[in-house]
Amino acid sequence: MNQIERFKAMVEMRFFDEACLEGVPTMEIHGELHTGIGQEAISAGLLGHLKNSDALVSTHRNHYHALIKGVNPYRLMSEIFEKKTGICQGFGGHMHPFSLKQNFSATGIVGQSLPVALGYAYAFKMRKEDSLAIGVIGDGAANHGTFHETLNIAGAWKLPLLVLVENNGYGISVPISKVLATETIAERAKSYSAWGKCVNGDDPDIVSEAVEEAVSHIRSNQGPAILEAVCNRFRGHYEGDTDHYRSKTEKQNMLKGDPITTYSKKLLSLKVLTENEIQNIFQTSKQKMFGLLKRVRGEKMPLPETALNYIFCEKTDG
Amino acid sequence: MNQIERFKAMVEMRFFDEACLEGVPTMEIHGELHTGIGQEAISAGLLGHLKNSDALVSTHRNHYHALIKGVNPYRLMSEIFEKKTGICQGFGGHMHPFSLKQNFSATGIVGQSLPVALGYAYAFKMRKEDSLAIGVIGDGAANHGTFHETLNIAGAWKLPLLVLVENNGYGISVPISKVLATETIAERAKSYSAWGKCVNGDDPDIVSEAVEEAVSHIRSNQGPAILEAVCNRFRGHYEGDTDHYRSKTEKQNMLKGDPITTYSKKLLSLKVLTENEIQNIFQTSKQKMFGLLKRVRGEKMPLPETALNYIFCEKTDG
Amino acid sequence: MANNDKIDRNLNGSEAIAEAIFQEMQQDENTILIGEDVGKCGGVFGASRNCFSEFGENRVRDMPISEMTFTGMGVGMAMSGLRPIIEIMFADFLGVCLEQIYNAIGKIHYMSGGAVKMPIVVKTAAGNIGSAAQHSQCLWGTLAHLPGLKIVVPSSLYDHKGLMASAIRSNDPVIFFEHKELLLKRARSFLSNPIVPQNTYTVPIGKAAKPRIGSDITLVTLSYSVELALKSAYEVAKEGIDVEIIDLRSLVPLDIETVLQSVRKTQRLLVVDEDYQSFGVSGEIITRVVENIDPTSLRQIKRHAVPDVPIPAALSLEQVVVPNYDSIKNMLIMMAKGP
């Protein structure tokens, strides 16, 4: 996967979430929304390393993971906008997208992505399939008991599991440094006989390299890996969060390090892209994503009379 | 605390549990009973290191911890025999003894001793008291999420917590080696910036030395410690367990290493005790514990009409 | 809203609760607050605002996302003499730490033969505000089924403060269910009692309120649905239907006497509940009524709750599964037409 594609992916992700933001003040998205804005480099670093059969289980902040895993952006955005054309017909919403075809799912409950990913990993190994499972978590989720239980099992049985930690420094308002016993999360790898590394999550090339390493460790049947990518959450925890717990200075400094800007400069200086090409990518991506938005907005919501469908798949009388 | 007292403690513990065993076939103890037989050296190693104000939170296999923490043996045995004279008036039973005076408690739910101990540790530190909390667990419980959550918090805030792992090699029928990602449990200490050590849990002197180290680490405000003591569970998991999952050879070999016999030989060869004195200790302890048993058997069960007491401590009408 | 002119402070539910916590923490240094984002952030709904700066991080502690453990910590804290308030951000997450709640917090007083007290408050935000299946649940029916726990579910603004104060002072464990909608709703738009005195006061746990007196139908409900019920009752009153509303305030203890008195009068009972319908609150209330009132003097018994379905994401679906102002009104009108 080359750098241009990584860059394009980042820009598309950003505009995808910016398009979603349009639905918040209008109440088209009527629950809280968590965007990945600022964290694009990590998902872009996954590009090219995953097979369709690999599983990815994500969190409340899942849009980018869905996109990188190949979920149809139109159907994803439709779901976020609670439309009948959504991948879950509007029943799931933005925190709970499911796509069996891509082995993609998510959960709104912190820490619970990992056991689900582990279940996939177990199945893959049991069936001697060459696939792996990625469980994505945030830094906050790394202190949840499932982190330990999952990695211990994966380590004991050498299951093909990658725990990808998007360390954006905060669990809502709580700085990870206040509630973590160690410097990094990845250093816990030894406790699970796992591969572990903590990298700069603002540069997709660095992330990609680390993913490469982790994935080849896993695919060569050596057991699980923890990849921690340090990044920033540009916006409040969710749309509506006043983010009053972070100082202005802290936020200003953070925004100076926009991974998209930084990466565009890198590609410019490496002469991989020209200023013009970069602008083109911005424009095309923006058009694409806001084009999706327009179409999504035209779609229908699920019919009220379907609200009691799908409680069970087999008929019951009770 | 000298070796003689350690030895006496071990012998008393053994006879305490052997006295309890008498209540099983007679159904005086009508639930399942977990004895500590074979694991005496660990609790004996705690002797002399704990203050009354220190807290100890134990598990389903809690008799020895209660005794070492200073809980009255008569009232403890009464509780095990479901008598009104029990420390919980027969309401708790052998898995749930509570004694506020000694800051001693236990739980029948695996892994849940640790958070409770951590709560004590937090309170001690907050009030600037010089006490520490011990959370006892088995090897099996070390794979429970609370192990991680508890140690991470204790490590992050340098709380005075000792996690004492009694590693008897099994969680019921499951060998710990089958379900643990590492060689030892104690080596996980690094993940929590904790002190950690794995020792032979069959020799109370070794345990005592390690406890000394751990406790001075904790009392000097350096954060939590994990002490893993390797031992054997001589009987089935509970009384009634057929223990068919362990081979005869394995069991025979295990019984050869009875820590009480081994320690008596050590004290003999060190000339700390004579054969005669050792026999005396056995006799006195046996008399003491079977004397308790006799008295306990004479006690009354709680009155049926009190069964709805203590649901709440404040009156309710609903 | 009738009281609007008397409202000198236009508080919302979260401010009323924060005030109770603040004042109780002032009065007893053993009272402490632990949970996610309760510190500098002041709670994601603001229900512990001002506490961190006043009492410091030892007593108002931001926890890592380790609910199972910090709930269990509350047990150790209580045994060591503290009086912990534990915040579990959303009721939906109770399943992560429920074991500690029902096996330890709810049972230790009993298991210890009365020797150990558990003066613990577990506070949590319940209810639907559009956040789909995993962030909209009430689950108070689940908790009420488990012995040893007092279950408090305030509705009026006045009760938010007064019941929280009582919960904190209680030596028994209390599960305190806030409703997200009420946490954010301001006094001037409350229909039930919106006046929150500045001084400390308590509302006793175990006594239902009767925010509306009426003679035709007894509507028993709790939490945010009390507001919906009041609005519906106001509307149907125009059509001559006189509804009596009972705000349960707590599920355990359950003030069934107040319910019975009302039903004896109206002979018509409607239970409205935002929790799932089956095996929950509505079944218990109705059963206690038929256990106590001669069936021949009961003309109608109905219930209206979430029809045993997860809360869907789309507004179009959500509206038909969660009881709302219109649906309650329709139930009342239908019942008024019946026997």
Place this chain on the structure above:
Amino acid sequence: MANNDKIDRNLNGSEAIAEAIFQEMQQDENTILIGEDVGKCGGVFGASRNCFSEFGENRVRDMPISEMTFTGMGVGMAMSGLRPIIEIMFADFLGVCLEQIYNAIGKIHYMSGGAVKMPIVVKTAAGNIGSAAQHSQCLWGTLAHLPGLKIVVPSSLYDHKGLMASAIRSNDPVIFFEHKELLLKRARSFLSNPIVPQNTYTVPIGKAAKPRIGSDITLVTLSYSVELALKSAYEVAKEGIDVEIIDLRSLVPLDIETVLQSVRKTQRLLVVDEDYQSFGVSGEIITRVVENIDPTSLRQIKRHAVPDVPIPAALSLEQVVVPNYDSIKNMLIMMAKGP
């Protein structure tokens, strides 16, 4: 016991269940069993005996004591095409992993708009056999309140096998409550159907059984209490009281039709439940009855369950809080004397 001569295999409940699991695993290689001690040990109650040696450790896997995680694993396994049976040793421990059960297992089919199936069985041992507050609970009322889960609670030996087979074949998630007493009870001492055919068969989930036909009182119950009820009914028959017994078999779906038919006939209803009384099974059954039957044709409605108290350790206390043969008999006699 009338059937004693037809019993060719004196199985106990755990053997009946193990046989169902064994046969279903033979028929579908995607079915796997995970849990603590389910492997070499064959389950602490023996309910997976023979499976480990037949199917090997990949398909019958001893888990570490990490219930939260291995329950969640079931979700991933199901999404990858497996059909996991998850054993949670005692129902009391469900609180450790309940979040995954109600937020994931129970909701994913719905949240995915029907796209994802959750063919998962969570099996667990409930009920009192003298093990005090933390190892005696039923909690089926707790689970039945949560949408998206089928709740199966077998009593007869025949049903142990047949309902487990149905649960495993079901594409919906099933919580399967075994009762410790029944797991250990042998065919020859069963009062309800003790014949377990060797071949595979299923008992449909959602249809109640009627192990005794009678005309005076309808006794609705489930699990081990069915055995107690049969014994009590046999005794009171001598005094001319003719009890009809309904074994619910499952709480979700709830076969209320069978209950209603019976109550229409007897006009007297007694619900017996070994779970906690309030906000649980008894309230739901009674409510559905009064929702469907004209109150004037109901002569008596009673319930008998654990009176909202933890299970005490001492036998002297336990006997007065858990419904037993005598207490049920006394209820029946008392009701027979009433209207």
